[in-house]
Amino acid sequence: DGGITQSPKYLFRKEGQNVTLSCEQNLNHDAMYWYRQDPGQGLRLIYYSQIVNDFQKGDIAEGYSVSREKKESFPLTVTSAQKNPTAFYLCASSIALMRQETQYFGPGTRLLVL
Amino acid sequence: EDQVTQSPEALRLQEGESSSLNCSYTVSGLRGLFWYRQDPGKGPEFLFTLYSAGEEKEKERLKATLTKKESFLHITAPKPEDSATYLCAVQAGNYGQNFVFGPGTRLSVLP
Numbered sequence: 001d002g003g004i005t006q007s008p009k010y011l012f013r014k015e016g017q018n019v020t021l022s023c024e025q026n027l028n029h030d031a032m033y034w035y036r037q038d039p040g041q042g043l044r045l046i047y048y049s050q051i052v053n054d055f056q057k058g059d060i061a062e063g064y065s066v067s068r069e070k071k072e073s074f075p076l077t078v079t080s081a082q083k084n085p086t087a088f089y090l091c092a093s094s095i096a097l098m099r100q101e102t103q104y105f106g107p108g109t110r111l112l113v114l
Numbered sequence: 115e116d117q118v119t120q121s122p123e124a125l126r127l128q129e130g131e132s133s134s135l136n137c138s139y140t141v142s143g144l145r146g147l148f149w150y151r152q153d154p155g156k157g158p159e160f161l162f163t164l165y166s167a168g169e170e171k172e173k174e175r176l177k178a179t180l181t182k183k184e185s186f187l188h189i190t191a192p193k194p195e196d197s198a199t200y201l202c203a204v205q206a207g208n209y210g211q212n213f214v215f216g217p218g219t220r221l222s223v224l225p
Contacts, residue, residue, distance in 0.1 A: 033213070035215075041217055042215035042216050043201070043203070044215075048213075090158070103148070103203075103213070105158045105160075107156055108156065108157045
């Protein structure tokens with residue numbers, strides 16, 4: 001089955017610690033995205049990538065970093081600089097960025113701070 | 115600045131009671147409007163994409179419509195399993211690089 005997988009489902013971060021969220025897709029999509037979801041707010045874009053080895057900051061990139069070394073993978077690192085990391089993180093992909101293509105989402109990772 | 119609002123924030127319906135959810139948007143260069151369904155603790159599930167004013171799409175009890183300023187998600191004779199949060203999103207910008215999501219409408223359908 002084609003789709004997007006995210007791991008882990010739950011992640012706990014200690015103060016000062018960097019943590020990495022995994023996102024893998026087997027849809028052969030060029031574009032991938034990371035969003036943050038907080039209660040009562042719309043999804044907010046953290047980073048997006050149009051193609052391998054290229055990525056752009058979204059609206060709330062501070063305290064986060066990404067890499068895109070493979071088409072299938074787009075991991076997100078939440079660094080210690082992100083002071084309020086508790087949220088639900090969603091990864092998405094689409095065929096291409098500049099076309100009017102639907103984004104498909106993974107199941108999400110909930111990050112909690114200890 | 116591109117903006118998307120949704121109303122109502124929450125809606126409770128009796129099973130079989132039809133209603134509509136609203137998504138209003140202010141964007142420059144709309145490239146597409148998307149509706150998603152999200153169950154608690156899960157990722158959004160794609161429902162519809164609308165590209166131009168006047169377009170309509172249907173799927174089972176759901177029908178989405180689009181005007182130049184807003185979109186409606188009509189729910190006909192809803193069932194309890196339709197209970198979820200419904201998200202609206204727009205893609206805009208010269209390169210389609212702007213994605214803006216609304217806060218969602220939380221729908222509860224009571225048996």
